[in-house]
Amino acid sequence: MFAQLALAPLCMAVEPKFAWEPLQINSSAFTRDLVMLDAERDEYATNIAAYAANTIVTDGASMASVKQGRRILALALHLSPRNKQAIVIQFQLAKGIVPEKVNSEYSPQVLARLLLTRGQILLQQVEGENRMLARYLIQLAAEIDPRNEDAVYASEMIRIDMGAPDWTLLTDPGKGKEDELP
Numbered sequence: 001m002f003a004q005l006a007l008a009p010l011c012m013a014v015e016p017k018f019a020w021e022p023l024q025i026n027s028s029a030f031t032r033d034l035v036m037l038d039a040e041r042d043e044y045a046t047n048i049a050a051y052a053a054n055t056i057v058t059d060g061a062s063m064a065s066v067k068q069g070r071r072i073l074a075l076a077l078h079l080s081p082r083n084k085q086a087i088v089i090q091f092q093l094a095k096g097i098v099p100e101k102v103n104s105e106y107s108p109q110v111l112a113r114l115l116l117t118r119g120q121i122l123l124q125q126v127e128g129e130n131r132m133l134a135r136y137l138i139q140l141a142a143e144i145d146p147r148n149e150d151a152v153y154a155s156e157m158i159r160i161d162m163g164a165p166d167w168t169l170l171t172d173p174g175k176g177k178e179d180e181l182p
Helices: 004-013 038-058 063-079 084-094 108-122 128-144 151-163
Strands: none
Touching: 038 063, 038 084, 038 108, 038 128, 063 084, 084 128, 108 151, 128 151
């Protein structure tokens, strides 16, 4: 009995404080037809993965931050499936480890402006996957910085005109809407 009580805190320490459903991304939702260079895709993936990790860390791995982090990390892994930052964070979260705070090149406000600008450029493309990525980037920009009126307005106009983007296409491929590509 005494041994059970003594080992109880150790057993509790092993259990993760949050529920992380590992991302199963076998192939990217974005092909070579995407109007972004590989280096650009990797840089965006690194910075949004860092943002996802920092959000989870800052919010103490709350259910909301983990859910949002999963969506953002899925986007990073689809942009660049071999991105070191995204892979390491995904691995740590899958093991129940809250990652360390990551030094990022950009503040959240600057990252939101970059995502909005890139999203607006991609939205002008005719191809489906470019427009799909644009919708994710613009919505993410509005979520990251809700005080950025341009990002919020663009995100809301997309939501009104085309509907909110279906993140399950990235987080759980095969479970989302089949008609997501415009």
